[in-house]
Amino acid sequence: MTSNRIQRARRQELVRLMVQAMQDMGYSQSAVTLEKESGFPLESAAVAKFRDGVLKGDWTLVESLFPTLELDQNKDVVVVRFLIRQQKYLELLETRHIKKALIVLRNELAPLDFNSERLHSLSSFMMCSNAEDLRRRAEWDGAKGTSRQKLLAEIQKYISPSIMVPEHRLETLLEQATTLQRISCLYHNSSEYISLYSNHVCDRSQFPSVTTHIFRHHSDEVWYVAFSNNGKFLASASRDKTAIIWSLETWDKVHVLSDHTDCVSFLSWSPDDTKIITCGQDNVLKLWSVESGSCLSTMKKHEEPVTACAWLPDGKWFISGSQDKNTYLWNLDGTTIHKWPGARIADLAINKEGTRMVAICHDNKIHIYDLITKKEEATMEENAKLTSICLSSDCKYALVNLSTKEIHLWDIDERRIVRKYLGQKQGKFVIRSCFGGIDQGFIVSGSEDSKIYVWHREHADLIETLSGHKGAVNSVNWSPVNPYMFASAGDDNTIRMLVLFN
Template sequence: MNIDGVDADTTPSGFSRLELVRLMVQSLQSLGYQKSANELEAESGFQLESPAVTRFRNSVLQGDWNTVETLIGDLNLDTTHELSVKFLIREQKFLELLEKRNIKDALIVLRSELTPLNQNMDRVHSLTSYMMSSSPEDLRQRANWDGVNGSSRQNLLSSLQKFISPAVMVPENRLETMLKQAVDHQIKNCFYHDNRNTSKSLYSDHICDKTGIPTVTRQVLERHTNEVWYISFSHDGKYLASASADSKIIIWNLETFQPMHTLQGHSNKVSCCAWSPNDTQLLTAGYDRTVKLWDIQTATLKSTFPHHSDVVTCLGWLPDGERFVSGSEKNLFLMATAGNLLRQWPFPVRDLAISADGQTLVAMGGTIIRMISLVDFTEVSKLEETDGITAISLSKDGQFLLVNTTLPMHREIHLWNLPEGRIVRKYSGYKQGLFVIRSCFGGWDERFVISGSEDSKVYIWHRENGNLIQTLDGHDRSVTMVAWNPTNPTMFASASDDNTVRM
C-alpha cells in the first residue's frame, strides 16, 4: 500500500511493519506482558506466528513427538531440511526413551525411524553405542546431553530453528539479540573503549572518552647508559625488565618505578629477554652469542647456554617453565633449563612468539613466518610477506599476528588472521627504515595496536578499523619497542634509543 508516496507497509526507516510488530509481540511475551502482546496483535492485525507453529513449538517443549511430526508439514521446509528436522526430533525422542530406560521402544525408534532417514550415519552409530549405557547418568555423560529435566528440548528447538524460515518461526529473543548485536558493534568500533564503562543503555549510543588510553608519561626510567632495545613486563604486571646496548638488564619495581636489580654478565649488547611463566626467572640473550638464565629473587646468574654461533635475537618460554626456544640468524634451538639442547632447526629466526596454550611456535625470519607444532615439532603452515619483517607479536588468543614490515615506499604493520592465512588489516603512519621496530596489542581486550617509530613517537591505532587514534611525543630518539602491561590495560611502556624507558 502506498499513501502520499509513503509505503504504509514499511516504517520511515524502511523496515517491514509486519516484521517489526512480530518482534515487538515476541519481546512483550518474553517480558511477561501477554495482555499487551495480544492487544498489539489485535490492533495491528499481525500475528507472531500461525497457530500451527505455536503448537509445534509447544509440542517440542512438552515432548509430544507424535504431534510434532504431524506439524512438520506446516513449516514450509524444503525436502533436504525436512529430513534433517526429522532426524533431530527422532534423536531427541530416542535419547529420552533411553533415559527412561525404555530400551525396547528406543531400539524401535533407532531401527525404524532414525536409520531409514539415511542421515548422519556416523551419529546413528554413536546413538547405537548409547544403548550400552549403564544408567541415565551414564547416558547423559556419554551423549553430552542434559536430559529431559535440563535444557535439551530448548536446545533442540534452537537447532530446529536453523532449518525453519524466520518468517515462519521467529528465532527466540530476536529483538533482544539484535539490540545486543547493535551495542556490541558500537563497543567493537568505539575508538577509546574502556571496559570499566559497563553501561549498555539503549537510550544513547555507546561512547567512551580518551581517559581509557594512557597518554601521559607517569615516569621516565633513566638508569641505562646506552640504547634500550627490549622491554618485557612480568606476567603479574608488577615488574618490568629492560635490556640495553649497555650490556645490562634492569628489573624495575612498578610500584616505586625504581630499579630492583641490575643484572650484569653479558659481555656485549643485550637484544632480548623473557620472563618465566611463574616470574621467578628471566632469560636474556644478545650479541655475545649466549643465552643466560637468572634467578629474579636473588639476582644471580643460574646458567649460561653457549650453543649459538651468532647473535641471539629472540627468546620464548614453554608453559612448563623447564624448556625454552631461542633464535638467531642461523638457527632456532629448543633447550631445557637443565642445559641440554633438545632440538634444532637450521633456518634464520629474527623474532618468535609462543601461543598461550604452548601448542604453537610462531617463528619469523626474512620474509617467512612459520607455524611449528610444539607437540610433534612439525611445521604446521607457512606465511610469506613480500618485504622484510623486523618483528612479530601474537594476540592472547593465538589467532592473530602483528607483523612489522619494511616496505620500500611506506611502512606498514600487518595484522594476519592465522587460521585463515591472510592479512585482515594494515596500520600505517609510523616511520621505520633502518632499525628494528616492535609493535604489540594492548588495551582492554587488546582493542588497540601500538608501535614505536623512528620519528621518536609512539603510535596507537584502533585494532578493528585501523584508524590512527593517538600519537604520543616524549622520547628524543627512535622508539624501538613498546609493551603493554598484561594486568593493567591503562599502562604501557616504551623503550628508546635515547637510553630511557617511559611509563
C-alpha cells in the first residue's frame, strides 16, 4: 500500500472514530456535519439498519441484512443466527407466546445444529412459570433490560470492525494509550491524572527509598513483618521468641507478645485488626488481643513447626500450615474444622473472597485449594525450593520466591508464569517479597546480601537496590493504605521504615 493510500485509510479511520465519539458525547449535529464534510460515514445505511433492528427486536429485518455484514459463511453466520434466534426465542417466552417460542426452537434454532448443550438449556426454559422465573433461570434481564445491547456487543465480535466500529472505540484507544504510558514509566507511583497532551514520566522521587525510622527492640533476627489492615500499626516476628506490635503514629512499641517458647516465624492480622495470630518453631499458634497484648488462646495441634497462618475475610476462621504435612482450618475457640493432609507447607495465602487458598510446599509445588468444597483445585510445579508466596490485591497473581535467586509471578487462573525477576541473592534462608506502590506496579524483595531489591512489575527491570541493613533482609511488606511507605526486617535485629525522599 502506498503512503497516500495509507494516509487516506488512516484519515478515514480517524474521522469515523471521531464521529462515533461525538455521537457518544451527545454532539449529534456536529457528527453529521463531520460525516458530510469528510465524505466518510460512520457506517453504511444497511449496517445502521442492522444495529437499529437488533435494538428494536426486528429479527426478520436483522437476518435479511446478513449479506451486508461480510460474515464468514462457513462459521460465523451460524453463530450469529443462533445468537439472534436465541434472543427471539427468549423474548417470546417472556411475553408468554409459548407456541411461537416452540416454533422458533424447533424450526429455527434446532436446524442450525449448533451448541446442543445450550439448545437443551433453552428448551428447559419452556417450563418457567412466568417471565420473572425465566429471567432468573436464564440469567437474562429481558427485552426491556440490557439484553439487546449485550446481544449487539456479542454479535460485533463476528463482524469486521471496518464494517461496524466497536462501541466507544476512541475512548478505548485513549485508555490504552494512558495505560501504556503508565506501565512504561519505571517509577510510576502517582494517582494523578495522566494527560494526553504530553508523555508521562515519573522520576525516582516517587519511590520510597529513604529510611526514616528504625525499630530496634528485638534481640535477635527479625523474620517477618506485616502492616495492620488500617495501616496504623506494624507487627514483627523474631527469632528471639517474641512478636512486637509497633505504632506508626508514635513510632514506638505498643506490645511485646512474649509467650512462645521458640522462634516466632510468622504472624497474621485479623481483618478488623483487633487480633493477631502468631506461629513458629514451638509447633503452636497463639491468638492475641491487639488492644491488651494478652494471649487469648493457644492452639496445639501441629507436631512440627508452624510455618504460616492466614485469616478468612469474615474474621471467624483462620488456616495454619506446618511442616508436619497437615494444614488446618480453625475457628476462634481453637477447634479444628477441617484438615488437609499430605503437604509440608512453607507458606500460604487466602484470597479476599475467602474462596481459595494458595500454598507453597516443600515438594516445589504450588497447591490451589477451593475453600468452599475443601478440595484441591490445581497444582503448579516449580523447579526449585519455594520460600514465600504473596497474592496481588486482585488475587489473580501469586508472587513466589525461589532459592535459585529468582522470583516468579504466576497467573493463578491460567496456571502459568508471566514474569521472572532476577538479581536478589537467595539460597539458604527464607526470603520474602511483596507487591507495592499504586496499582502494585513494583515488586520488592529482601535478599541475603543485606539489600532490598525493587523491580518494575510489567517490564521486570531492576530499578532499585537499597542498602541499610547489616544482615540478610528476610521480609518486606508494603503499607496497604500508603503507597509511599514500606517496611523491611532483617538479621540485624531491626525493622526499617522506608518512605519518599522529601
